[in-house]
Amino acid sequence: xxxxxxxxxxxxxxxxxxxxxxxxxxxxxxxxxxxxxxxxxxxxxxxxxxxxxxxxxxxxxxxxxxxxxxxxxxxxxxxxxxxxxxxxxxxxxxxxxxxxxxxxxxxxxxxxxxxxxxxxxxxxxxxxxxxxxxxxxxxxxxxxxxxxxxxxxxxxxxxxxxxxxxxxxxxxxxxxxxxxxxxxxxxxxxxxxxxxxxxxxxxxxxxxxxxx
Numbered sequence: 734x735x736x737x738x739x740x741x742x743x744x745x746x747x748x749x750x751x752x753x754x755x756x757x758x759x760x761x762x763x764x765x766x767x768x769x770x771x772x773x774x775x776x777x778x779x780x781x782x783x784x785x786x787x788x789x790x791x792x793x794x795x796x797x798x799x800x801x802x803x804x805x806x807x808x809x810x811x812x813x814x815x816x817x818x819x820x821x822x823x824x825x826x827x828x829x830x831x832x833x834x835x836x837x838x839x840x841x842x843x844x845x846x847x848x849x850x851x852x853x854x855x856x857x858x859x860x861x862x863x864x865x866x867x868x869x870x871x872x873x874x875x876x877x878x879x880x881x882x883x884x885x886x887x888x889x890x891x892x893x894x895x896x897x898x899x900x901x902x903x904x905x906x907x908x909x910x911x912x913x914x915x916x917x918x919x920x921x922x923x924x925x926x927x928x929x930x931x932x933x934x935x936x937x938x939x940x941x942x943x944x945x
Contacts, residue, residue: 735908736915738766739929739942741865741922744797752855754864756803762863762944763807768917770814772904774924775800780817794823797921804919816907818918820899829892831885843884850877858922865922866943875926897924901931908938 740762742754749755763771775783775796782789783796783805790801808815827833832840853873861867882889904918918928929942 734937734939735913736939737932738917738944739925740917740919740944741925742799742919743865744921746798752858752864756799760803763917766917766944767915768813769914770816770907770911770916771808772816772818772907772916772918773800773804774819774920775817776819776821777817818900818903820896829888831881831888862945863943871926874923897927901928
């Protein structure tokens with residue numbers, strides 16, 4: 734049986750520190766889980782770029798900061814296998830912005846509503862043992878994206894539904910490629926609920942979420 738854990742993170746260091754999810758804490762969680770494999774929110778092409786030149790940074794599609802500053806070095810140090818699972822078509826990503834082409838008055842209203850959703854997420858995130866990793870946080874997050882779907886169903890289908898199908902399939906491929914392994918999926922916390930729902934029924938998998 735494969736053991737699969739889900740760890741939701743945030744991509745900004747100030748946000749991490751201000752919400753008790755520092756890189757040091759994330760490192761402790763990774764080491765406590767003791768994975769054989771880490772599935773990370775990194776594009777396969779970006780992973781190849783990193784392997785070719787770890788100093789190459791600043792490009793469109795660059796992995797989030799926690800990979801450079803913690804996860805990639807830790808994988809090298811501990812010999813964890815890394816599997817990139819993200820999916821984004823960079824040449825058209827911005828064309829599917831849910832607020833694209835809106836008039837400024839309408840955009841201002843929706844941006845204010847989006848900020849209200851974020852504040853609800855933050856409030857829920859701060860109540861759990863691992864910030865941003867709880868069913869309460871996931872409930873608010875799922876509601877936020879249901880709201881976004883009403884704003885732009887096409888954007889939601891591409892940026893959220895299709896992306897998650899591919900991310901989950903890449904995790905399933907990693908499960909099949911690594912029988913009896915311990916696999917830790919590290920993604921932005923907004924993805925937690927989608928991964929959980931996509932993997933909970935997977936046969937021969939012990940799914941652990943939240944990790945604590």
